Amino acid sequence: MIHYLAIVSSPNTLSCPKLNETGHATKLWASNEEGLRNNLLYNFNCPSELKQVHALLIKTSTPLSVLPLAQVASVCAFTSSFPYAQKIFRCVNKPEVTIWNSCLRNFAESSSPFDAVLLFYQLRKYDVLPDSFTCSFVLKACVQLLDLLHGRILHCYMEKLGFQSNLFLQNMIVHLYASCGAIVDATLLFDEMHQRDVVTWNIMITQLVKMGDINAAYKLFKEMPERSVRSWTAMVAGFVQCGKPKEAIDLFMEMEKSGLHANQVTVVAVLAACADIGALDLGRSIHEYSNKSGYDRNVRICNTLIDMYIKCGCLEAALLVFEKMEERTIVSWSAMIQGLAMHGQGMEALELFSKMVQTGVKPNGVTFIGLLHACSHMGLVEKGREFFVSMSRDYGITPRIEHYGCMVDLLSRAGLLQEAHGFIKNMPMKPNGVVWGALLGGCRVHKNIELAEEAIVHLNELDPRNDGYYVVLSNIYADAKQWENVAKVRKLMRDQGVKKMPGWSSVTVEGVVHEFVAGDETHPQAQEMFASWDNLLQQLRLKGYVPNTSVVLLDMEERDKEKFLYRHSEKLALVFGLLKTPPGETIRIMKNLRVCEDCHTAFKLISQIADREIVVRDRNRFHCFKYGSCSCKDYW
Known part of the structure; x- marks a missing residue:
């Protein structure tokens, strides 16, 4: 039998006003009591407070069914009051597992999804028989956590419960294994499944793409008995991510021939492919399709359009998209600033930055890369120095190695090679190939053989397979008519198996x-x-x-x-x-x-x-x- 706390029935808990002739005091008492009950009913945060509410419900002859049962489960889940919650659930004549499932779902979708895993073990401890929904919520938590260990345990338990024929759960297990990097296990389960749907195939393809195994993903894609828009989109995006924009565009053309229409994610992926290879005509047609489909307010699509037009050499079209945007993110502003810089409109890039700051948008690290590029392409050395200092002083942005590379490029282009060299030596992190490559490029323009030779020593260690650096050094020697050194560089390339990339x-x-x-x-x-x-x-x-x-x-x-x-x-x-x-x-x-x-x-x-x-x-x-x-x- 459940024991109740009778705190609310204590004379000290509620004061009893004197009755008046009209009975108003009685109504006031009832009103106060009802207000207290309602306040406690939805605001208990621990078992003791729950018991107070329980006692009040008994005193007022209110049925237990008014209790928010999911909250009851939540406050008792990890305490010794777990059996107490079970008794309440039995009193309201509602399937116990259904209530715990609601609690599991909340935990799985919260900032502490591991609570769902812990609650699952509590359910087993107190002999609550899980159903398919129980397993799905715990699996969701495992995916969130990339918790392969508990996912495997749950998988074994599902096998014992006979859930092998539940396609939804089987798909979740495949997703869990693949997301956690256990692609061999995911593939084994995929191959052994008696039934698959398009979701099963999409899970495998998407995860293989994320792992960079585009060939395995495409092999599965070709074997699919049925493809959804998501299937095509995953492969198109995969080809773009692995540096194969032509294949992405070809696949998109096949998708259109199949009669399927691109969704917003597809549009972003194809526009990115168009940007990579400069396919302006296709990019324009995708833009037109996007507007007709009502995607013109999608900020991500607009940002990708800006990037596509910039990389295809249509700065005016990019500006038009930017100006028509009702909502702009820092990505929008940064893309436009960098685009203006790339197109030789450095002053316009700096003016746009001022406008961005005036509108209250806070710059990020990418914004400053665009600004430093603008300064580099215009030879604005002092302005570049100001921006480099400002990013940490005024905006709290710690310069990354990309920012240091921009500064070395700025100084090297301007002929300040010794200052650029000193800048590299004082960097707080180890310079990478891009940084030394920027100095090497400046050495070529300003014909400094000594610093070029030092740069190539570092580049030979950092990026020995990059043909571009050897070619630049060879060109520096050739420009100085040092043909013997040219021959040495080319011999070094041959010895290391480095081939010059054809133009x-x-x-x-x-x-x-x-x-x-x-x-x-x-x-x-x-x-x-x-x-x-x-x-x-x-x-x-x-x-x-x-x-x-x-x-x-x-x-x-x-x-x-x-x-x-x-x-x-x-x-x-x-x-x-x-x-x-x-x-x-x-x-x-x-x-x-x-x-x-x-x-x-x-x-x-x-x-x-x-x-x-x-x-x-x-x-x-x-x-x-x-x-x-x-x-x-x-x-x-």
Whole structure:
């Protein structure tokens, strides 16, 4: 029999006012009693307070069913009053496990999901028979915690209870194993399942993508008997994450042919792929689809659109998306600031930062990377120093290695190589390859062989397989006519198995991406392109163009150097674009390496001769050639 506390019936607990003639005192007493009951009924936080409420309910002849049973379970779950709660549940004639399940769900979704695991052991201790919902809530807690140990124990218990045919629970177990990195166990369970649905396949594909095993994920994807939008989206996003944007776009095209429509997550993934390879036409069509589908207010989609347009060389379109946004996050502002910096509009980037601060948005570390890039591309050394100090002094942001790399790049570009070197030596963390690479790049521009040799020693330890660093050092030696050292660098590359990455450029014509490799003469329209270049060359010479053969860092005849120059991949892409696009249309070229000085000079003149805007994205920044000049103002 349950023992009750009769505290509320004590004469000292409630004062008894004197009755008046109208009986108002009686009503007041009833009102006070009811108010106290209601106050206690929903505000007990421990077993003793629960017992006070219980006693009051008995005194007022109120049924126990008015008790918030989930709260009863919560306050008694981990105390010696657990059996007391059980007796209450039996009195209200409600399945006990149902009430505990409600408590389990709350624990699993709380900031302390391990409480759900502890409560499960309490249930077993007091002989409460779990059902499928019990197991699902505890599994959810295990997934939240990535608790493989207790997940395995629960899995064994589920087998004993005969839940093998419960597909929902089996999917949760697969999800748990895969999320915890036990992909072998997840695969074994997946293979042994007598029944699977699209959720089962999606779980495996998603987790394999997260682990970076894109090939295994794609193999499963191809074997799926039925695919949902989520299946396609997981694979599209997976290809983007592992650096295969072309495959992502191809898969998206297949999805559209299958008759499925992209959801908001798909849109973000495809836009990211478009940004990576500069697929502007597809990006625009996705933007149009997004607006028609009502996604134009989705902040994440808008942010990805800004990034896509910036990386495709459409700064105006990115600004338009930014300006139309009803809600902007720090990601929106930072992306736009960095985009302006990449496109040579450094002052505009700094002005946008001031506007952002005025609106009350607090910058983060990414914002300052954009600001430092802007300063670097404009040679604003003092302003860059101010920003570097301000980020920690004014905003409490500890500079990361990326910020130090930006500062080294800023100083190195400006020719302050000794200061950049000292900056590296005083860094609070060990410099990485990007930091030393920034110094090496400055050494190339300002022809400092001594510091370049020191930088390459560190780079050989930090990133020995990166061909770019060896090529830069080789170029520095070649520029100084030190051909013997050039040969040594190339021998070192061969000995270490490092191969120089071939330069390539791409241009999109009518939605089709055309790629060109330096020196390529195998293109089906090669002769037409070469003839067009010869015609352009005559007009270039009339404008004062003289081939800059110093950028050809090979020991060969001058005439051969000129021919080598004329076959640079960006020149081939440009000539093809001029031949295949209507007059006045902007030509957008994507290049994997840094554009050379000769191409840069030629493109400025060609933009004037052909009356075209030419946008080139190289590995460092954007160059917008228009009316005979470049947005970089020749500081790059």
